[in-house]
Amino acid sequence: MPAPALIALDWGTSNLRASLLDAGGSDIETRSAPGGVMAVQGGRFAEALLALCGDWILRFDCPLIASGMVGSRQGWKEAPYLACPAGLAEAARQLTTVTIDAATGRQLHIAPGLQCTDPAGLFDVMRGEETQIWGARLPDGTTCVLPGTHSKWAWLGGAGVIRTFRTFMTGELFGLLTQHGILGRLMVFGRHRPEDFVAGVRLGLQGHAALSHTVFAARTAGLMGRVAPEGLPDYLSGILIGGEIGAAAASLEASQRAAGVVLIGDDDLCQRYALALEVHGIASRRAPAGTTTSGQWRIAGAGGLVAST
Amino acid sequence: MPAPALIALDWGTSNLRASLLDAGGSDIETRSAPGGVMAVQGGRFAEALLALCGDWILRFDCPLIASGMVGSRQGWKEAPYLACPAGLAEAARQLTTVTIDAATGRQLHIAPGLQCTDPAGLFDVMRGEETQIWGARLPDGTTCVLPGTHSKWAWLGGAGVIRTFRTFMTGELFGLLTQHGILGRLMVFGRHRPEDFVAGVRLGLQGHAALSHTVFAARTAGLMGRVAPEGLPDYLSGILIGGEIGAAAASLEASQRAAGVVLIGDDDLCQRYALALEVHGIASRRAPAGTTTSGQWRIAGAGGLVAST
Known part of the structure; x- marks a missing residue:
């Protein structure tokens, strides 16, 4: 040894x-x-x-x-x-x-x-994600996205400096709405339905400015039979991830958007984000695993x- | 009798x-x-x-x-x-x-x-609120707001016809985030702090396009000591209600905005909404009680x- x-x-x-x-x-x-x-x-x-x-x-x-x-x-x-x-x-x-x-x-x-602190004086915090970002040894100027309970978008300067970042409570909202809220009552869990996920992403991208309205579509689409109960979890996941990407991408400069983003995190979530980013025309690549250590x-x-x- | x-x-x-x-x-x-x-x-x-x-x-x-x-x-x-x-x-x-x-x-x-169905083909539904609206005997063209678990904005045509409406899951989100989520952990409930509510409203109005990010301020403002634990429930309530009003008001025509809205619902919620609408420069008046019957x-x-x- x-x-x-x-x-x-x-x-x-x-x-x-x-x-x-x-x-x-x-x-x-x-x-x-x-x-x-x-x-x-x-x-x-x-x-x-x-x-x-x-x-x-x-x-x-x-x-x-x-x-x-x-x-x-x-x-x-x-x-x-x-x-x-x-x-x-x-x-x-x-x-x-x-x-x-x-x-x-x-x-x-x-x-x-x-x-x-964002331009409006709003605080944001992260704990642990900065270590993952540094572990990924990313090029200067990278935009990185760490999906999760509290998803983080971070913008790098030169020499590994984290310039600023933003938190989105996407994963927590999905958990709360499906486990404790009314949206979960129409859902059947356990299947992956990519087409319903993509439909949700499109809706979230388009409706992110009214997210507390847009998520209600995960109920009405079920009530109206437009999305099957088995597809509703992915539909809601798509709405929330699309809503996050729509909001975060709105602040990207053209060069940042053209450069794409680096995804850091577990396989399933990163695949979802990669697909949703693609729907919005943003390229992504994965950081290698083990970035925390x-x-x-x-x-x-x-x-x-x-x-x- | x-x-x-x-x-x-x-x-x-x-x-x-x-x-x-x-x-x-x-x-x-x-x-x-x-x-x-x-x-x-x-x-x-x-x-x-x-x-x-x-x-x-x-x-x-x-x-x-x-x-x-x-x-x-x-x-x-x-x-x-x-x-x-x-x-x-x-x-x-x-x-x-x-x-x-x-x-x-x-x-x-x-x-x-x-x-x-909205212009994008998205469904919305209500059950019970339409009866309250008809009971309020409102003038043609009224915009009415029914705050609640699932808050409704409804637009009237002539002769009591409900032209269209939109649901916002504002009350449900407040309940889920405070009772089951991480935001509730820093909160002390039971006091009303109007100044924190108004600060939240301003933030929600300004940040409605990134609501899943903006609500995280109810954690960071607590962590940074900018809002006292006793004020955090009203701060979050303000963010969510401000976010709803910001999103809904964006689709108001100038004449609708100038005419103001009619609030239908219980006293406490209607007072919150009236204050938040005032922060956004929108006048409101209350419908009389007992509109369901x-x-x-x-x-x-x-x-x-x-x-x-």
């Missing part, structure tokens, strides 16, 4: 993933547990960490770094937001440190989240925790 | 309200029960009705009329949607009849809901069930 150089933790709301990295930043071993921030009771973050990879911490005298909601107010310790524009160097200078074990003094470094490696390098590669 | 002329039922998703009306259409007595369509098990609608006002039905040989979700697919019997433009005469010609009691043959007439009386009159007044 190569000598371990870093323990990197992707510690989000629902899951805790740990990677043991070698001196080249490659995975030696990875582990995960459902010990996300919301699952940790009474502030017992150290216990959750030791349960997953206490053996690594004992055996290997290497630094530990974490990113994600573990640095939020509900997490282990609040890692203050770093204001955009911000790059790897700024993030590395603003690591927040917690002591894992008082006896040994062993520490965990938590990467900051990012904040930005790669981003943590780069932050640790910029902060002198590991020798940069 | 004046001679009863009509039993009018406002039978919605959550509640069943019954009014006994005299020959002038005035209330003799009203009753209500939580026996809404969703609370009736196994299709026992007749039982729910008899439990609330079986004595009226037995004692008074007068017709019965109902409007609302009782005519939906989940209701007693589906009363097919009437296509807009539609007025009282068309509604009266399309009453759906159910037999309450096979032995006596006593019947209940259910008013149809309305459907319309008045509308049912007018439909019954147009259908020859009672002598018109």
Whole structure:
């Protein structure tokens, strides 16, 4: 086994993933547990960490770094937001440190989240996605899209600097409307119906300026028999993703639009977004997988925790 | 007691309200029960009705009329949607009849809901609100707004005809986001903070074209300490109502905008909407209360069930 150089933790709301990295930043071993921030009771973050990879911490005298909601107010310790524009160097200078074990003094470094302010003075925040973006090593000026519960659109400057970004609550709205709302009552889940998804995307693109009206189409199309119950989940998904793309694309400059976007995230969601972007005439390409670990490696390098590669 | 002329039922998703009306259409007595369509098990609608006002039905040989979700697919019997433009005469010609009691043959007439199609071919539906609108006896050309779980904007032609309308899921979104979503986690409920409501309205008006982004401000404003936890519910309410008004007002002609709108609904919601409309420079006035019963009386009159007044 190569000598371990870093323990990197992707510690989000629902899951805790740990990677043991070698001196080249490659995975030696990875582990995960459902010990996300919301699952940790009474502030017992150290216990959750030791349960997953206490053996690594004992055996290997290497630094530990974490990113994600573990640095939020509900997490282990609040890692203050770093204001955009911000790059790897700024993030590395603003690591927040917690002591894992008082006896040994062993520490965990938590990467900051990012904040930005739009021209109207509106705040936005991200925590974890910045690490994925840095891990993707994208060209200057890239527009990147990270689909998810809270989908993020981020705009890069030069040298990996994140200039600004915008959050869309697309995934959360889909979950709320289908699981707890009236739209879900007409739906049959579990099938993928691409043609209904595309019809929804077209509607969302066209109707994003009245989204709380447009989503009601996922009820009326069902009532009127225009979309089958099995197609309604994809139809609503299309409306919401189309609505997000319509709104976000409206602020793209012509050159950004022509350059297309980079998608970072899981396969199913990225495929949906790629299709929806295509409907709107925007090209997309996928970032390689594993960008979180790669981003943590780069932050640790910029902060002198590991020798940069 | 004046001679009863009509039993009018406002039978919605959550509640069943019954009014006994005299020959002038005035209330003799009203009753209500939580026996809404969703609370009736196994299709026992007749039982729910008899439990609330079986004595009226037995004692008074007068017709019965109902409007609302009782005519939906989940209701007693589906009363097919009437296509807009539609007025009282068309509604009266399309009453759906159910037999309450096979032995006596006593019947209940259910008013149809309305459907319309927007220029893009998108359907919309309402069930119950059309009766409130007709009950308000509004001037030709009125724009009316019925705030609620599914807020409705309706445009009248001449002679009480409803030309077209649009649904906004504003109230449902507020409920879902605050009760089941992440935005509710930072909120303290129970206080009214008008200044936070107005700040939200301004944001919603300005950001309605990216609503799934704009609502995220109800999280970031809390995280950044710009809005107190006690103000966040009103801030989100303002964003959603402002977003609705921004989207709906964009399609108003100058003359409609100048004429203002009529608000129909409960006091608290109508006051919120009046304030939000004022922020957008749109005047509003309230319709008198009790418009559902008045509308049912007018439909019954147009259908020859009672002598018109």
